[in-house]
Amino acid sequence: MTTDPMARLELAAQRHTEAAQALTAARDDLVVEIVAALRAVRDDPDLTVQTETDIAHLTGWEVAELRSLVREADLVGMDPA
Secondary structure, three states: OOOOHHHHHHHHHHHHHHHHHHHHHHHHHHHHHHHHHHHHOOOOHHHHHHHHHHHHHHHOOOHHHHHHHHHHHHHHOOOOO
């Protein structure tokens, strides 16, 4: 390992950039899967509520946030996964 502070800084900055990109991609994937799951049960109110509860538990997000994701996806015409 190098002791040059600038080299260490450059490596840390690169790792940060890569981690941020990976986190963004993972969140995007998660949103697509959430929307797909909620759309799959949209016609059955009982199943929809249970699925929303399950997804909220898995993700730590609020049900209102999940519903908002689906509304946004519908508004922008996001295709099902």
